Amino acid sequence: MTALTQEQKKLIDDNFYEGLDENELDKTKFELLTSPYELQYLAENHNWDGGVKILHWIAESSICSEATALELFWLSQPKEYQKYNLTENIDGDYVGDENEIFQLIKTVLNNFKNGFYKKTDIHFDPTVHIEAEQQVPEFMKQATNGEETYIYLEKSxxxxxxxxxxxxxxxxxxxxxxxxxxxxxxxxxLDNRAELILKHPLCDKGIALMLFWRLKTFRNIWFETSSLATEIVTKIRNNEYPEILAYNPKLDREIKMSEPKPKWKIPEMMKKPV
Structure with a gap:
């Protein structure tokens, strides 16, 4: 992949830095970007917690590469949006985040179908994301043994x-x-809390399992969830967590274990490396 100059990186870093409010984004600054490599750099360094407006600009750009668009598609965690029809808008909790991400998915899908994106030497392999979307192993649905748990903290x-x-x-x-x-x-x-908890020396199997189901239920508003979920599954499979606390996902009213029937299919062209 063509390396960016320090001037190109500085232009992006100075105008699209983390913490910049979406209302402060300047489209004229974005239009100064003239290569797919700049858009790739911008996409890779964007914090999704700050919104996806800039990602829409990338997905709608005629200089966007196939690889960058495909990466945006999979980071959007499309499986979470297969419960909606492609013709609908999303209402309800987190509507701002969910609906904007769903619109991003639909933009990339339509543009891919129409051959809109540029073929470049930028590469992206969706395999790891596809594997993360596979059915949850049965052992992740089983209760852990240990001390009885209780909640004493207040949400407020x-x-x-x-x-x-x-x-x-x-x-x-x-x-x-x-x-x-x-x-x-x-x-x-859903900032970096889950990752910090998983790294804590007192994190046990019950906590890790609860985090897995919390993230699985609410992950459509946090793009890093797939890699964390895969890490939890691997460590539980390998018995890397001590079993200290009791947790039963089937009794957790905060999570959703059942998968709704998909209302649309992810096209095969979106599953191939580019």
Whole structure:
């Protein structure tokens, strides 16, 4: 892949940095990008937690490469949107995030079908994403044995934990049940909380299993979930977590274990490396 100059990277870094509000995005600055390599760099360095407006610009650009568009498609976690018809808009909780991502998926699908994207030497292999979308293994549906769990934290309290405060709360957990309590609220703040909890030395099989199902249920608003879910499955399969706390996913009212029947199919052309 053609390397970008420092000037090209600086233009992107100066105008599309993490933390920039979507309302502050300048389309005229985006139009200064003139190569698919610049769009690839922008896509790879974008934090999806900041919104997907800039990703729509990339997907709609005539200089976007097939590889970049395909990567956007799979990072959007399309399986989570197969429960909707391609002709509908999404209503309900997180409508802003969900509907915008669904529109991004549909844009990429339509443009791929019409041969809109450029063929370049940029590569992307969707295999790892496809594998992550496979059916959940049966052992991930089984309860863990251990101490009885309970929730003592309040949602209103946890909602006020951000950034360094959040990281410190997680790092300072000194019992599995305390870490379990923090993990139980993972659906409300899908920043780096799940990854920090999984790396905590007190993370056990019950906590990891709960995180898996929390992420699976709510992952359509966080693009890193697929790799984390795969990591959890692998470690549970290999018995890498101690079994300390009791957790039964079939009794967890916060999660969804059943898969709705897909209302559209992912085309075979979207499953091939480019």
């Amino acid at each position: 309290e946890v909602d006020n934990w951000f950034g360094e405060t959040l990281e410190n709360k997680i790092k300072r957990c000194d019992t599995p049940i305390e870490l379990y309590n923090v993990a139980s609220f993972v659906k409300y703040q």
